[in-house]
Amino acid sequence: MLPFKTLIIVDKDAQQAVYLQIANRIISLIQEGILQPGTYLPGSRILADLLQLHRKTVVAAYDELVSQDWIMAIPRKGMMVATNLPEIKPRSFQQPQEAYQEEPGFSYNNISTQFQVKTKPGPKRLIINDGFPDIRLAPMDEWIKECRSIIRQPYNRRILVTSPAFGNLHLRNEMVNYLAGTRGLNIKADNVMVTRGAQMSIYLAAAMIIKQGDNVIVGNPNYFFANLTFQQLGANLLQVPVDENGLDIGAVEKLCATKKIRMLYIISHHHHPTTVTLSAERRMKLLEIIRKYNLAVIEDDYDYDFHYSSSPILPLASADHGGNVIYVGSFTKSLGLSIRIGFMIAPSKFIDKTAALRRLMDLGGDNLIEEALANMLSNGTINRHIKKANKSYWERRDLAGELLEKKLDKYAQFKLPLGGMAIWLQFNKKYPLTKVAVKAQEYGLYMANGERYSYMSTPINAMRFGFASLNEKELHTATDILAKVLKDRL
Amino acid sequence: MLPFKTLIIVDKDAQQAVYLQIANRIISLIQEGILQPGTYLPGSRILADLLQLHRKTVVAAYDELVSQDWIMAIPRKGMMVATNLPEIKPRSFQQPQEAYQEEPGFSYNNISTQFQVKTKPGPKRLIINDGFPDIRLAPMDEWIKECRSIIRQPYNRRILVTSPAFGNLHLRNEMVNYLAGTRGLNIKADNVMVTRGAQMSIYLAAAMIIKQGDNVIVGNPNYFFANLTFQQLGANLLQVPVDENGLDIGAVEKLCATKKIRMLYIISHHHHPTTVTLSAERRMKLLEIIRKYNLAVIEDDYDYDFHYSSSPILPLASADHGGNVIYVGSFTKSLGLSIRIGFMIAPSKFIDKTAALRRLMDLGGDNLIEEALANMLSNGTINRHIKKANKSYWERRDLAGELLEKKLDKYAQFKLPLGGMAIWLQFNKKYPLTKVAVKAQEYGLYMANGERYSYMSTPINAMRFGFASLNEKELHTATDILAKVLKDRL
Numbered sequence: 001m002l003p004f005k006t007l008i009i010v011d012k013d014a015q016q017a018v019y020l021q022i023a024n025r026i027i028s029l030i031q032e033g034i035l036q037p038g039t040y041l042p043g044s045r046i047l048a049d050l051l052q053l054h055r056k057t058v059v060a061a062y063d064e065l066v067s068q069d070w071i072m073a074i075p076r077k078g079m080m081v082a083t084n085l086p087e088i089k090p091r092s093f094q095q096p097q098e099a100y101q102e103e104p105g106f107s108y109n110n111i112s113t114q115f116q117v118k119t120k121p122g123p124k125r126l127i128i129n130d131g132f133p134d135i136r137l138a139p140m141d142e143w144i145k146e147c148r149s150i151i152r153q154p155y156n157r158r159i160l161v162t163s164p165a166f167g168n169l170h171l172r173n174e175m176v177n178y179l180a181g182t183r184g185l186n187i188k189a190d191n192v193m194v195t196r197g198a199q200m201s202i203y204l205a206a207a208m209i210i211k212q213g214d215n216v217i218v219g220n221p222n223y224f225f226a227n228l229t230f231q232q233l234g235a236n237l238l239q240v241p242v243d244e245n246g247l248d249i250g251a252v253e254k255l256c257a258t259k260k261i262r263m264l265y266i267i268s269h270h271h272h273p274t275t276v277t278l279s280a281e282r283r284m285k286l287l288e289i290i291r292k293y294n295l296a297v298i299e300d301d302y303d304y305d306f307h308y309s310s311s312p313i314l315p316l317a318s319a320d321h322g323g324n325v326i327y328v329g330s331f332t333k334s335l336g337l338s339i340r341i342g343f344m345i346a347p348s349k350f351i352d353k354t355a356a357l358r359r360l361m362d363l364g365g366d367n368l369i370e371e372a373l374a375n376m377l378s379n380g381t382i383n384r385h386i387k388k389a390n391k392s393y394w395e396r397r398d399l400a401g402e403l404l405e406k407k408l409d410k411y412a413q414f415k416l417p418l419g420g421m422a423i424w425l426q427f428n429k430k431y432p433l434t435k436v437a438v439k440a441q442e443y444g445l446y447m448a449n450g451e452r453y454s455y456m457s458t459p460i461n462a463m464r465f466g467f468a469s470l471n472e473k474e475l476h477t478a479t480d481i482l483a484k485v486l487k488d489r490l
Numbered sequence: 491m492l493p494f495k496t497l498i499i500v501d502k503d504a505q506q507a508v509y510l511q512i513a514n515r516i517i518s519l520i521q522e523g524i525l526q527p528g529t530y531l532p533g534s535r536i537l538a539d540l541l542q543l544h545r546k547t548v549v550a551a552y553d554e555l556v557s558q559d560w561i562m563a564i565p566r567k568g569m570m571v572a573t574n575l576p577e578i579k580p581r582s583f584q585q586p587q588e589a590y591q592e593e594p595g596f597s598y599n600n601i602s603t604q605f606q607v608k609t610k611p612g613p614k615r616l617i618i619n620d621g622f623p624d625i626r627l628a629p630m631d632e633w634i635k636e637c638r639s640i641i642r643q644p645y646n647r648r649i650l651v652t653s654p655a656f657g658n659l660h661l662r663n664e665m666v667n668y669l670a671g672t673r674g675l676n677i678k679a680d681n682v683m684v685t686r687g688a689q690m691s692i693y694l695a696a697a698m699i700i701k702q703g704d705n706v707i708v709g710n711p712n713y714f715f716a717n718l719t720f721q722q723l724g725a726n727l728l729q730v731p732v733d734e735n736g737l738d739i740g741a742v743e744k745l746c747a748t749k750k751i752r753m754l755y756i757i758s759h760h761h762h763p764t765t766v767t768l769s770a771e772r773r774m775k776l777l778e779i780i781r782k783y784n785l786a787v788i789e790d791d792y793d794y795d796f797h798y799s800s801s802p803i804l805p806l807a808s809a810d811h812g813g814n815v816i817y818v819g820s821f822t823k824s825l826g827l828s829i830r831i832g833f834m835i836a837p838s839k840f841i842d843k844t845a846a847l848r849r850l851m852d853l854g855g856d857n858l859i860e861e862a863l864a865n866m867l868s869n870g871t872i873n874r875h876i877k878k879a880n881k882s883y884w885e886r887r888d889l890a891g892e893l894l895e896k897k898l899d900k901y902a903q904f905k906l907p908l909g910g911m912a913i914w915l916q917f918n919k920k921y922p923l924t925k926v927a928v929k930a931q932e933y934g935l936y937m938a939n940g941e942r943y944s945y946m947s948t949p950i951n952a953m954r955f956g957f958a959s960l961n962e963k964e965l966h967t968a969t970d971i972l973a974k975v976l977k978d979r980l
Contacts, residue, residue: 016869024870068877100681104837105812106786108698113846118656132651140641144634151630160828161622161959163687166608191590196686197653200852208598229850296596322595338650338858347594356603360719361851362690366859368828379506380514387558469651 001042002034005050018053022061027070030081041071041079112228115452128447128478130273130464131303131422134471137392138336139376139385146372146381160371163364165355167194167343171374175343178377183304184318185327190348193355194365197340198302198330203229204354204361205326205344206263209296210235214262217255219247223272223300224455226265235263237456244415246271246278249285256293263296268316269304273453273464275417275424283316290321297325305334305386306468307419308394323347331373333421334386341365341373393421393468399475400467407483414465421468427461436485445481491532492524495540508543509550516551517560520571531561531569602718605942618937618968620763620954621793621912624961627882628826629866629875636862636871650861653854655845657684657833661864665833668867673794674808675817680838683845684855687830688792688820693719694844694851695816695834696753699786700725704752707745709737713762713790714945716755725753727946734905736761736768739775746783753786758806759794763943763954765907765914773806780811787815795824795876796958797909798884813837821863823911824876831855831863883911883958889965890957897973904955911958917951926975935971 008025010018029035041047044062048055062079065071071079150160166172172189179185195201202225210216212234218227220239227237238259240251247266255261266286268278278286290297299316317327327345335341344354358364376382400423401416412427427433437449453460470478498515500508519525531537534552538545552569555561561569640650656662662682669675685691692715700706702724708717710729720727728749730741737756745751756776758768768776780787789806807817817835825831834844848854866872890913891906902917917923927939943950960968 020870027870064874068874069881100677100835100837101813102837102839103813104786104816104840105781105784105814106699108786108840108843109701111698111843111846113842116655116842116846116849118654129651135651136644144638144641147637148634151634154626161619161625163828163830164608165606187590196852199850203851208601209596211599225850225853232847232850291595294595296594296598323591323593324595326594338653339856340653340853345590347590347592349592350594350598352603352606353598353601356601356606357722359606360689360715360722361693362686363715363830366829369856369859380510380517384554384558391559 002029004042004047007034008047008051010051010053019057019060019064022051022058023064023068026061026065027068030070030085035081037081037083037085039081040074040077041081043078111232114228114455115224126445126474126478126481127469128445128463129466129469130448131420131466132469133333133336133389133421134392134469135336135338136471137385137389139381140337142376142381143335143337143339143372146375147368150368150371150375160367162367164367165359165364166351167192167365168367168370168374171370171377174374174377178382179345183301184314185345186318187345188348191345191351193344193346193351193358194370195342195344195358196362196365197332198300198328198342199225199229200358200362201326201328201342201344202226202298202300204358205298205328205346206230206233206235207357208350208354209263211262215255215259217252217261217264219266219271221273221453221455221457221460222265223267224452226300227456230263230265239456242271242274242276244276246276246282247286249282249289252286253289256289256295261293261295263298264290265298265300266316267300267302269301269312270417270420272300272302273422273424273462275420275422275464277313277418280313283313283319287316287319287321290316290324294322295324297321299325299327301327301329303333303420304329306390306393306421308390308397310418312419317345326350331382334382335373335376336385336389339369339373341370389468396467396470396472396475397423399472400465400470400479403475403479404465407479408486411486422464422466425463425465427463429461431461431486433461433463436482439485439488440481443481443484445478492519494532494537497524498537498541500541500543509547509554512541512548512551513554513558516555517558520560520575525571527571527573527575529571530564530567531571533568601722604718604945605714616935616964616968616971617959618935618953619956619959620938621910621956622959623823623826623879623911624882624959625826625828626961627875627879629871630827632866632871633825633827633829633862636865637858640858640861640865650857652857654857655849655854656841657682657855658857658860658864661860661867664864664867668872669835673791674804675835676808677835678838681835681841683834683836683841683848684860685832685834685848686852686855687822688790688818688832689715689719690848690852691816691818691832691834692716692788692790694848695788695818695836696720696723696725697847698840698844699753701752705745705749706752707742707754709756709761711763711943711945711947711950712755713757714942716790717946720753720755729946732761732764732766734766736766736772737776739772739779742776743779746779746785751783751785753788754780755788755790756806757790757792759791759802760907760910762790762792763912763914763952765910765912765954767803767908770803773803773809777806777809777811780806780814784812785814787811789815789817791817791819793823793910794819796880796883796911798880798887800908802909807835816840821872824872825863825866826875826879829859829863831860879958886957886960886962886965887913889962890955890960890969893965893969894955897969898976901976912954912956915953915955917953919951921951921976923951923953926972929975929978930971933971933974935968 010021044055044058048058072082074080172192175192210233214235215238216230216235217238219242241248301315317325330342332340411431412425414423414425433450437447450463500511534545534548538548562572564570662679665682666679700723704725705728706720706725707728709732731738791805807815820832822830901921902915904913904915923940927937940953
């Protein structure tokens with residue numbers, strides 16, 4: 001008999017069940033040729049004794065191996081390694097080659113890889129992100145529970161095969177209620193398309209609207225992924241200033257009066273990156289312009305659900321815009337999960353056409369995930385989570401504000417945002433963020449160096465200080481490190 | 491006191507916990523104005539008696555309401571409905587309008603909505619799909635287990651915030667091993683991009699390669715979504731015949747010799763829709779052409795993992811193609827889940843550029859879902875599932891073949907496929923599938939009418955009979971119904 005005691009090592013603390021560990025190890029032994037076809041395995045009692053396990057565990061391992069055809073039960077003789085092994089070896093028609101060099105033989109289209117990040121497996125570390133939710137507060141267990149309950153219903157297992165390009169119908173219906181209750185939107189399910197995240201909605205809407213060379217108005221600064229997207233689709237970007245009341249609507253009007261403008265992109269609630277809110281007065285004026293010029297508008301409302309000291313202002317999409325505002329939002333932040341679900345609200349025929357484009361890019365969404373979200377909307381889980389998270393984020397915003405004011409007073413300015421997950425922190429020119437970020441990293445604090453915000457813009461020496469994902473202790477540590485870095489000579 | 495016994499009805503059999511039902515009902519009563527700010531709720535003991543529940547349940551409901559700020563605990567007086575209610579009413583700046591008609595005010599780009607399907611909530615019914623896995627066999631519980639275990643590790647909760655455009659690094663590394671072991675691919679992680687499904691990989695690769703007016707060679711017939719995708723991107727499609735040995739490579743060569751060809755799309759393993767396999771001889775010839783003309787190729791290998799009576803042939807991507815073959819595949823069928831994960835294998839710089847485009851379309855994948863798949867690859871769950879599913883599908887293919895031969899002999903022809911999940915069933919012209927499908931539906935059998943396969947092709951009167959998702963009983967019923975429909979005069 002082979003020395004099974006040393007050949008099969010089990011780890012009772014491992015995630016994988018012990019019987020599967022045994023089965024997988026035996027498969028390896030067969031594949032490596034150590035266990036030859038036709039040889040017999042020890043009886044389950046013997047192997048159990050050798051490995052100091054319950055016999056049932058070994059029997060389960062053998063059952064698994066039989067079901068996979070690796071071994072066969074031979075009456076009165078025991079378990080034999082199959083002579084006709086299940087691993088079907090692929091037929092090769094040519095010697096495999098190292099076929100992939102860095103570049104293909106053919107040429108291909110160009111695209112900007114600016115600000116591309118390749119993720120590395122990072123250490124546990126302190127990060128100031130640019131405004132993400134705290135995944136530690138997310139209703140993960142409820143989400144898992146919903147997924148499991150959907151999976152366990154035999155009826156659902158059948159319908160879950162589909163991936164609707166428009167999104168899950170149950171979710172679209174729930175969203176009609178949700179968006180009516182929170183944003184005053186008066187819509188039907190056929191005005192709703194569910195996408196992978198808000199970014200997919202932005203891309204799709206822009207791809208449906210923009211033709212090569214079209215003029216598109218954006219803020220200066222602007223969400224840089226939006227700029228990159230419109231440029232990729234052939235747009236000619238026209239930038240208008242952003243001040244404390246949001247986009248300069250007077251400048252928008254001047255452009256509309258003098259040039260043919262195809263589209264306007266606006267983040268009316270919490271502008272990215274500066275967090276300012278478009279004032280009610282400017283909204284009225286903008287709606288007039290939209291109707292007058294039949295201007296196509298993408299209204300990106302990525303964090304409407306998070307507001308603290310003041311009430312949110314209803315989106316442009318809720319007012320009279322002649323069907324010209326495509327409203328884009330996301331549940332990613334509301335859920336706080338690593339599950340990205342966004343949506344687009346638009347006239348129904350526009351949704352039909354856009355779904356046809358989405359089908360080509362990505363047949364449809366994951367029905368299971370979308371159904372789980374629909375259930376969490378209807379049973380109140382999402383609302384409860386948002387209320388609780390809002391409380392935490394409000395406290396964190398206030399604490400972050402206090403700490404930044406106390407510790408960074410000489411180095412940076414900010415205005416506390418009304419909502420959202422980030423403070424727009426503008427550093428004095430003497431302290432370039434590119435250097436601050438490098439220094440901070442030496443103390444274990446990771447943060448972006450702000451370069452992204454200067455894309456196409458007058459140089460900006462500012463960062464989005466994402467407070468929502470940092471708890472009290474982390475806020476103290478992060479601001480301490482920042483203060484230390486700034487006090488040191490850079 | 492209000493009549494709480496009738497105002498608060500709990501359903502102990504409902505999915506939602508009873509304490510949440512009570513809390514949500516009280517929130518509704520507050521919102522409806524039935525419970526006014528400043529009024530007191532009954533003591534927990536009293537309400538518990540009224541509702542015939544344990545007092546702890548009512549206490550939990552009150553705790554929930556306090557945590558959401560709907561009620562406040564007033565010392566020695568009890569629970570009072572908050573005077574400063576948490577529901578922040580959004581500020582409206584204009585009377586909300588019914589803003590969405592069918593069409594927007596602006597005009598927009600055109601796109602074909604051919605074959606668009608709007609999902610309706612369907613009855614439980616018998617469906618012949620065009621080759622999907624049986625979701626009843628999918629390792630759902632293992633998947634849930636992986637998700638839960640990832641979520642429960644505090645370390646993971648931090649890293650799960652990211653959505654890498656290239657895909658989860660752990661998964662890309664696992665795929666290197668998986669694709670080496672199953673497909674003879676000699677690649678590194680930076681040759682791999684994980685996408686939402688194979689369709690996203692096809693779209694991205696094509697968008698990187700095709701320019702307006704470029705010639706692209708496809709089969710006649712061909713996977714119709716691929717045709718629609720290339721046309722949307724501006725390609726001029728050149729069709730070559732498909733016979734029992736796959737794409738006519740002689741015809742491909744003639745086209746390459748006479749025209750400037752930008753790209754070739756090929757499904758070498760189980761051609762869609764006809765299920766034929768490209769012969770080894772044609773593969774050798776095609777590789778020569780690819781190298782000679784530096785032809786960009788998308789090799790779509792959507793169901794390589796499923797093969798029965800014969801061994802699979804290694805993909806073109808495993809041989810010497812000069813880096814010109816972009817290999818596209820999917821785990822959707824291997825998992826059998828409603829979770830769609832696909833991949834693209836290509837030279838590393840091409841992957842870099844393509845990831846930049848993907849970022850604009852859909853920032854990145856769901857890291858949680860991809861991490862779960864990575865774990866299922868490394869612990870052998872996927873391999874075990876594929877082996878087991880292959881056994882079932884093999885049996886089902888054989889049974890489907892027997893039944894179709896016996897019952898549909900006079901009406902339709904087919905050749906049993908070597909693998910995959912569908913039989914290409916060609917009906918005699920006397921029995922138009924458009925009519926057969928309508929009739930079958932009257933007997934409770936739902937199937938496509940084959941129109942999709944004729945897109946851009948000589949008219950085809952055939953269907954993909956997806957056997958994999960039908961168990962023994964369902965295969966009998968489905969073929970019985972088909973036979974009955976055909977025997978009746980149509």
